[in-house]
Amino acid sequence: MQLLTVNKLSKSFGGLVAINNFNLRVESGDLVGLIGPNGAGKTTVFNLLTGLYQPTTGSITFDGRDLKGKHPHQITRMGMARTFQNIRLFGNLSVLDNVKIAYQAVVNYGLIPAFLRVPPFNRREEEIEKAALELLEIFGLKEHAYDRARNLPYGEQRCLEITRALATGPKLLLLDEPAAGMNPQETHELLSLIKWIREQFKLTIILIEHDMSLVMGLCERVLVLDYGSLIAEGTPQEIQQNPKVIEAYLGDEEVVAWEE
Amino acid sequence: MQDLLQQLLNGLSQGSIYALIAVGYTMIYGIIQLINFAHGDVIMVGAYVALGAVLMGFGFIPSLLIAMLVCAVLGVLIERVAYRRVRPVSRLAALTSAIGVSLFLEYTMMYFLGADIRTFPPGVLAERTYSLGGVMITNKDLLVLGTTVILVVVLQYIIFRTRTGKAMRAVSFDGQAAQLMGVNVNNTVAITFFIGSAMAAAAGMLYGIYFNSVQPLMGLMPGLKAFIAAVLGGIGSIPGAMLGGILLGMTESLVAGFGGSMYRDAVAFIILILILLIKPTGLLGKGVQEKV
Amino acid sequence: MLKKYFPSILACLALAVLFTIVQVGISGGLLSGYWITNIYLMGINIILASSLNLINGFTGEFSLGHAGFMAVGAFTGAIVTANLGLPFPLAIIAGMLAAAIAGVIVGLPTLRLRGDYLAIATLGFGEIVRVVLMNIDYVGGASGMMGIPEVVNWPIIFISVVLSLLLIRNFIGSSHGRACLAVRENDLAAQMMGVNITYYKVLAFVIGAALAGLAGVLYAHYYSIIQPKEFSFMLTFDVLVMVMVGGLGSLTGSVVGAVLLTTASAFLQAIPELRMVLYALLLIVSAVFRPQGLLGEKEITLRTFERWGGVLYAALNRKQTE
Ligand SMILES: Nc1ncnc2c1ncn2[C@@H]1O[C@H](COP(=O)(O)OP(=O)(O)OP(=O)(O)O)[C@@H](O)[C@H]1O
Numbered sequence: 001m002q003l004l005t006v007n008k009l010s011k012s013f014g015g016l017v018a019i020n021n022f023n024l025r026v027e028s029g030d031l032v033g034l035i036g037p038n039g040a041g042k043t044t045v046f047n048l049l050t051g052l053y054q055p056t057t058g059s060i061t062f063d064g065r066d067l068k069g070k071h072p073h074q075i076t077r078m079g080m081a082r083t084f085q086n087i088r089l090f091g092n093l094s095v096l097d098n099v100k101i102a103y104q105a106v107v108n109y110g111l112i113p114a115f116l117r118v119p120p121f122n123r124r125e126e127e128i129e130k131a132a133l134e135l136l137e138i139f140g141l142k143e144h145a146y147d148r149a150r151n152l153p154y155g156e157q158r159c160l161e162i163t164r165a166l167a168t169g170p171k172l173l174l175l176d177e178p179a180a181g182m183n184p185q186e187t188h189e190l191l192s193l194i195k196w197i198r199e200q201f202k203l204t205i206i207l208i209e210h211d212m213s214l215v216m217g218l219c220e221r222v223l224v225l226d227y228g229s230l231i232a233e234g235t236p237q238e239i240q241q242n243p244k245v246i247e248a249y250l251g252d253e254e255v256v257a258w259e260e
Numbered sequence: 261m262q263d264l265l266q267q268l269l270n271g272l273s274q275g276s277i278y279a280l281i282a283v284g285y286t287m288i289y290g291i292i293q294l295i296n297f298a299h300g301d302v303i304m305v306g307a308y309v310a311l312g313a314v315l316m317g318f319g320f321i322p323s324l325l326i327a328m329l330v331c332a333v334l335g336v337l338i339e340r341v342a343y344r345r346v347r348p349v350s351r352l353a354a355l356t357s358a359i360g361v362s363l364f365l366e367y368t369m370m371y372f373l374g375a376d377i378r379t380f381p382p383g384v385l386a387e388r389t390y391s392l393g394g395v396m397i398t399n400k401d402l403l404v405l406g407t408t409v410i411l412v413v414v415l416q417y418i419i420f421r422t423r424t425g426k427a428m429r430a431v432s433f434d435g436q437a438a439q440l441m442g443v444n445v446n447n448t449v450a451i452t453f454f455i456g457s458a459m460a461a462a463a464g465m466l467y468g469i470y471f472n473s474v475q476p477l478m479g480l481m482p483g484l485k486a487f488i489a490a491v492l493g494g495i496g497s498i499p500g501a502m503l504g505g506i507l508l509g510m511t512e513s514l515v516a517g518f519g520g521s522m523y524r525d526a527v528a529f530i531i532l533i534l535i536l537l538i539k540p541t542g543l544l545g546k547g548v549q550e551k552v
Numbered sequence: 553m554l555k556k557y558f559p560s561i562l563a564c565l566a567l568a569v570l571f572t573i574v575q576v577g578i579s580g581g582l583l584s585g586y587w588i589t590n591i592y593l594m595g596i597n598i599i600l601a602s603s604l605n606l607i608n609g610f611t612g613e614f615s616l617g618h619a620g621f622m623a624v625g626a627f628t629g630a631i632v633t634a635n636l637g638l639p640f641p642l643a644i645i646a647g648m649l650a651a652a653i654a655g656v657i658v659g660l661p662t663l664r665l666r667g668d669y670l671a672i673a674t675l676g677f678g679e680i681v682r683v684v685l686m687n688i689d690y691v692g693g694a695s696g697m698m699g700i701p702e703v704v705n706w707p708i709i710f711i712s713v714v715l716s717l718l719l720i721r722n723f724i725g726s727s728h729g730r731a732c733l734a735v736r737e738n739d740l741a742a743q744m745m746g747v748n749i750t751y752y753k754v755l756a757f758v759i760g761a762a763l764a765g766l767a768g769v770l771y772a773h774y775y776s777i778i779q780p781k782e783f784s785f786m787l788t789f790d791v792l793v794m795v796m797v798g799g800l801g802s803l804t805g806s807v808v809g810a811v812l813l814t815t816a817s818a819f820l821q822a823i824p825e826l827r828m829v830l831y832a833l834l835l836i837v838s839a840v841f842r843p844q845g846l847l848g849e850k851e852i853t854l855r856t857f858e859r860w861g862g863v864l865y866a867a868l869n870r871k872q873t874e
C-alpha cells in the first residue's frame with residue numbers, strides 16, 4: 001500500500017527556492033534514505049511533510065489523506081513522527097515526562113477528570129506511565145526515567161528523541177541525521193536499533209543522514225537532493241556510481257565519507 | 261475640512277515625538293530583540309535633565325544636548341547592568357529585567373523629586389501662533405518638527421555612512437555571523453543604546469515642552485505607544501518607525517478630535533492587535549520564517 | 553495504603569490548623585483590622601500570583617493582562633450583587649465566566665504572537681478594559697461602584713485560595729498540564745508530539761484569566777468600593793514580582809512570593825515609592841541572577857521539610873557532640 005505520495009512539491013523562501021518540483025512515493029514498510037550536500041533541502045522536506053512549513057506548490061498525501069492545511073499536531077496524530085537534526089527535547093522535564101507527553105497522542109482523558117482527579121484520571125495515568133516506562137526500558141533509558149532530559153549524555157538524548165517519536169504511535173518515522181555527533185561505535189549500535197524498531201513497530205522510515213555507512217547499511221532505496229532538486233534515485237549501489245551524485249558531492253567535505 | 265487639517269497637523273507634531281522614541285525602540289529591538297521597556301522612562305529622565313538645565317539658565321540647544329548626553333550614558337549603563345547578562349539566557353527574563361528598570365527609574369524619581377507635575381518656564385519658548393490658510397500652527401509645532409527632522413537626518417547618516425553604522429546593521433542582521441567577522445558585538449550594542457537613548461532624551465524634552473508637563477510617569481504611555489508605532493512600521497526598520505510614529509500620532513489626534521478623546525489611549529493598543537493579526541511584520545518590515 | 557495518603561492527610565491537618573488559628577485571631581479580636589485586611593489581601597494575591605504563574609511560568613507565555621482580567625471579574629461580580637441584587641455565589645460564577653470569556657477574546661488573536669509581543673498586547677488589553685470601564689456610566693464611570701455587599705470573610709477567602717491552588721495543581725499534574733509544559737519547553741517539538749499548542753496556550757490563559765476574575769470578585773466584595781483606576785498595570789506588576797520572587801513554574805513559590813510581598817508592602821505602606829523601588833530591584837535582581845525566579849522552579853514539599861529537618865537535626869547533633 002502506498003503510504004506517502006509527494007507530488008511536484010516546491011517551497012521557496014523569498015527568492016530562495018529550497019525545494020523544487022520534488023516527487024516521492026513511499027510504500028508501507030519501506031526504508032528510504034534521503035541524502036544530499038549541506039543546504040540541499042533535506043530538512044525542509046521533513047518540515048513540509050510534518051506541516052511545519054506550508055508548500056508553495058504541490059501536494060502531499062499521507063495514508064490516503066491530503067495534508068493540505070493540516071496542522072502539525074494533526075499530522076502527528078495521523079501517524080507521522082519525526083526527530084530533529086538539532087535535538088529538541090523538553091530539556092527541563094524528566095525523561096519519563098518527555099515520553100508521557102508524546103504518549104498522550106495515543107491515550108488521553110478530558111479536562112474534568114484532570115481538574116477533579118476523578119475516573120478515568122487514575123486509570124489512564126497509570127496506563128500512560130506504564131507504557132512510557134516500558135518504552136524507556138526497551139531503549140535502555142529506564143534508569144534515567146526521573147533525570148532531567150537535558151542532563152542526559154548526548155547519545156542518549158538522540159535515543160530519547162527516537163523513543164519519544166515512537167511513543168506517538170507512528171506509521172511513518174522521519175529521522176533527521178540521527179547519527180550526527182556519534183562515534184562509529186554508537187553509529188553501529190544505532191544501525192541495529194533502527195533495524196530492530198522497524199521490525200518491532202512495523203514502521204516505514206525515511207532517513208536523512210550524512211554518514212554513508214548508515215545509509216548504505218540500512219536503506220533499500222536512496223534519493224539524492226541537490227539545490228532543492230532530486231538529482232538521482234536508486235539502490236545504494238546505483239547511487240554510489242551515479243556521476244551526477246559524485247559531481248554534487250565533489251569539492252564538498254562529504255566526499256571523504258564516500259571514499260570510506 | 262479645516263478641522264481635519266488642523267487635527268492632522270496636531271497629529272503630525274505628536275507623531276513625530278512618537279517617531280523619535282520609536283526609532284530608539286526599533287534600533288534596540290532590531291539589534292537584541294528586546295522590548296526595552298525602560299525606553300519610555302529614559303524619555304522622562306531626559307525631560308527632567310533638560311528642565312534642570314533650562315532652570316540653570318542654559319538655552320534650548322545646550323539643554324537638549326546635555327539631556328541627550330546624560331541619557332545616552334544612562335542607556336549604556338542600563339544595558340550593561342540589567343540586560344547584558346540575561347539577554348543570552350532568556351528573552352523573557354530580559355523583558356522582566358527591563359520592566360524592573362522601568363519601575364526603578366519611575367519610582368526613584370518620584371521618591372526624590374515628588375510626583376508633582378513640573379513645567380518648562382515660558383521663557384524657553386514664548387508661544388507664537390501662525391495662521392496658515394486657517395490652520396493654526398504654533399512655534400512649538402515647528403520646533404518639534406524641525407528637531408525631529410534634523411535628528412533623523414543625523415541618525416540616517418550615522419547608520420548608513422559610518423563604520424559604526426555598518427557594524428550596527430551587521431549585528432542586527434545576524435549577531436553571530438557579525439561576531440565571527442570580527443565585529444565587537446557588545447560594543448555595538450552599547451553604541452546602539454547610546455544613540456537610541458539620546459534620541460529618547462530629545463523626545464523627552466520636546467514632549468515636556470509640547471504638553472507642558474514633566475512628571476515621573478510621563479514616559480510610560482508614550483513609551484508603550486512608540487513601541488506600537490515601531491511594530492506598526494515594521495520592527496527593526498527606521499523609516500518604518502518614523503512612518504508608524506506619524507501614522508499613530510495622526511490617528512490618535514483624529515480620534516480625539518472627533519469626539520473619542522476618552523478612548524485616545526486605547527486606539528494604539530487596538531492598532532497593535534490589528535497589525536499583528538493582519539501583517540505581523542509591520543508596514544515596512546520584511547518577513548522571515550523561523551528556521552527549524 | 554496509609555503511607556500513600558499520609559502527605560494528603562498531613563496537608564489537610566496543616567490547613568485546618570492554619571484556618572483555625574486565623575479564625576480565632578479574627579473572632580477573638582487578637583488581630584487588628586489592618587492585619588486582617590492584609591491577610592485577606594494575601595489570599596487574593598495568592599490566587600493572582602498562582603494563576604499568573606500558570607500562564608507565565610508553566611506555559612511559558614508572558615501575560616501582563618492580569619489587572620484587566622481582575623477588573624472584569626470585579627465589575628461583573630459587583631453588577632451581579634449590587635446592581636441586580638443576586639446572591640454572591642452567582643457573582644463568583646459570573647465574574648469568573650466573564651473573565652474567562654475576556655481571556656478567550658484576548659488570547660485567541662494574541663497568543664500566536666511571540667512572548668514579548670504578547671506582553672505588550674495583554675498590557676494594552678488591561679488598559680483598554682480600564683478606559684472602557686471609566687466610560688461606562690452603568691458601572692459608575694471613573695468613580696467606580698459603591699455599595700457592593702461586604703460578604704467576603706475569612707472562610708470564603710480560605711476556601712477560594714485552597715480550591716484555586718488545588719485546581720491549578722491538578723491541572724499541572726495531568727496530561728493537559730504536561731502539554732502546557734511541553735509548549736513552554738519547546739513548542740515545535742510539542743507539535744510533533746501531537747500537542748495542539750494554540751489550544752493549550754489559550755486554555756492555560758483562560759484558566760489563569762478566570763482565576764484572576766475570581767480574585768476580582770473577592771476584592772470587590774471585600775472592599776465594597778471599586779474604581780477602574782485601581783486595576784492599572786501597576787497591579788499586574790505587583791503580581792509579576794510575586795511570581796518572580798516565588799519562582800517561575802513553582803506553585804508553592806507563588807504562595808510564598810504572595811505572602812512575603814504582601815507583608816513587605818504592608819510594612820512599607822507609608823512610603824509607596826520605596827515599596828515600588830524595592831519591587832523594581834527584586835525584578836531586576838531575580839531576572840539577572842536567577843531567571844527562573846528567586847526561589848527557582850522547585851516546589852516546597854514534605855521532602856523539603858524532611859531535608860531541612862535532617863540538616864537541623866545534624867547541626868544540633870554536632871553541637872551536642874562538640
Ligand atoms: N525558514 C527558512 N527561511 C529561509 N531559508 C530557509 C529556511 N529553512 C531553510 N532555508 C534554506 O533552505 C535551504 C535548505 O535548507 P535545509 O535545512 O533543508 O538543508 P539540509 O539539506 O537539511 O542541510 P543540512 O545538511 O545542513 O541539514 C538552505 O539554503 C536554508 O538556508
Ligand SMILES: [Mg+2]
Pocket residue numbers: 042043044085
Ligand atoms: Mg538538515
